Amino acid sequence: MSGFQSPRGLRDLLEPLASAHGWAVDRAWAAADAAGYARIELPFAEESALFERAVGGTSDIVSKELFRLEPRGDDAVALALRPEATAGMVRAYLQHGMRSQPQPVRLATVAHLFRYDRPQKGRYRQFTQFDVEAIGDSGPGSDLEVIALGAAYLRDLGLTDVEVHLNSVGCATCRPAFVALLQAHFASIAPQLSEVDRSRLAANPLRLLDSKEPVAVAHAATAPRITDHLCAACASHHAAITKGLATIGVTVVAAPSIVRGLDYYTRTAWEYLLPGEQGQQGALGGGGRYDGLVELLGGTATPAIGFAIGIDRVVLALEERGLLPEHAKGPAIVVAGIEPESIALRIATALELRAAGVSARADISSRKIGKQLEGAVRDGARAVIIVEPDGRLTLRDLTEASQGEPAERGAVIAAARRLVQGKG
RNA sequence: GUGGCCAUCGUUCAAUGGUUAGGACCGCGGUUUGUGGAGCCGCAGAUGAGGGUUCAAUUCCCUCUGGCCACCCCA
Known part of the structure; x- marks a missing residue:
């Protein structure tokens, strides 16, 4: 053993998880493309101050989970690895003057994020999110569009029973009154509350x-x-969303417990959950409307909404349900050879096969031909091409256990191609 | 950050305060030398790290590291 191991919460993804993860990421980009969301790639690090402002300096995410980078030389600003993607999204929106584009600006990314958290299953210090934002539209239409996009993504992956747990957190007009109401409700039992809850009651x-x-x-x-105490504007917004999601065919569960701690969050808040395994790993993803954030980061007041879906949790859920796609096995063709001297020729042949659109690898060992065949079988190869001492090739069908006569390269490669592609 | 459970070959299990820590799977090689997953034979491979107790520790104790569970929080 090497003595080195991956640091806490940072893991290697091996097959078949590596392929599954990549597949879920590919599908995320594809879902965004299909819906007309522009791809955006954001840097892994931003000014620490951006996160402190956007996420909240007293939040756990900033106060104890931020990976702060050690300042170097004469760097003017302190940097941190991003713990979430929305802050960078909004920063980019402002930096590149996207308010002069047609609104809303639709943006999507797949982001690797970092939080100095205590790891658990489904919770890692480096994780990946599919992040979608629609910036610049205040109507319930953008809520519906974004919520439906996330739900459709999860459904298309095979998680057909996703539920959208939906709530509204109101706005500056109606929330203060509700908070007071809530405070009064809990105040009566304050002495029985735990210490954490009592501090929550106040803060x-x-x-x-x-x-x-x-x-x-x-x-x-x-x-x-709160949904019984919204102001008229928030109430009609929320009603439009509830009704609209029914029309769209998204399963909605009213979830009064979904809340957001920061002032710039307004109205719609939701989470993507799977029935049956709610709890431990939390939600697959969550989203919300944040009409106050753009302004908080220095822009003009601009409404916005977005969600983040945890790719790692999605893959975990698929794995637990046996829904992972079958990951690509070995190559369709293995090029073996009788003599060690033929190894370069084997590789050249494999290269030619790939150029012809057939996955192939050369057996680069000096093992006996029997062992090479055995290796090809274990790799799940469809056929083997044997390089004869005279340089001609023989195609052996592993499924049929049948073998052709030695022939010239072009003919054998064409035959291999037919065999593999004919199989589908 | 708090509390708890855990840690043996790559994987999965076994064993013990005292000779070379055992099996299975996987890998590699052989099975008489140019054709397949079996069988048979063989090889390689582990007590996470560091301290302590002890004549002796993989086993008991402590610290660290890592995993898992709950909380916190979140994806």
Whole structure:
């Protein structure tokens, strides 16, 4: 053993997970392309201050989970690895003057993110998100479009029973009154609340709704629901979304416990969950409307909405359900040879096969031909091409256990191609 | 960041305060020398790291590292 191992929370993806992960990422880009969302690739690091502003300096994500980079030389600004993608998205929107494009600006990315968190299954220090944002539209249409896009992505991967757990967190007009109402509801049992919950009661009462403490959970059941206390504008927005999702055919579950801690979040908040395995790994993804963020980062007031779906969790869910796509096996053709001197010729032949669109690899060993055949079988190859001492080639069909006569290169390669492609 | 469980070949299991830590799978080689996954034979490969207790530790204790679970939070 080498003595080195991957650092905590940072893992290697081996097959078949590596292929599955890549597949889920490819499908994410494809889903974005198909919906007319522009691809954007963002840097892995940004100014720390961007995250402190966008995510909130007191949030866990910034206060204890940020991977801060050691400053070097005369760097003017402190940098950090990105813990989420939205901040960079909005930064890019502002930096590149996208407000002069038709609104909303539709952007999508697949981002590798970093959080200095305590790892668990489905939670790693480096993870990947499919991130979609529609910036510049305040109507319920952009909510519907974005929510449906995420749900369709998950459904198309095979997670056909995704549920959208939906809530509204109101706006600056209606939320303060509701928070006060909520505070009053919990104040009556304050002495029985746990210490964390009591501090939440003072600092962020909405969080009481998703507390895990039994006392708070019990009391939350009878708590007022924000969706019953929205202002007229928020209420009609929320109603339009609920109705629209029904039309679109998305399974919706009302989820009054979905809350967001920061002021710039407004109205729609949702999570993508799978029934049956809710809990431990949390949601597959989540999204929300953040009408206050662009302005917070220095732009003019601009409404926006987006979601992030955790690719790692998606792959985990697919794996647990046996829905991972069969990953590509070995090459269709293995080029073997009788004599060690033929190794270069074997490789040249494999190259030619690939150029002809047939996956192939050469057996580069000096093993006996029997061992080479055995290796080809184990690799799942369809056929073997044997390089004869005279340089001619013999095609052997491994499925039929039949073998042709030695022939010239072009003819054998063409035959191999027919064999492989004919099989489909 | 808090609490808890865990750690033996690449994988999966076994064993013990005391000779060379055992099996299976995988890998490699052989099976008489140019044709297939079996069988048979053989080879390689581990006590995560560092301390401590002890005549003796893989086994008991501590620290570290890593994994998992719950919390926190989130994807």
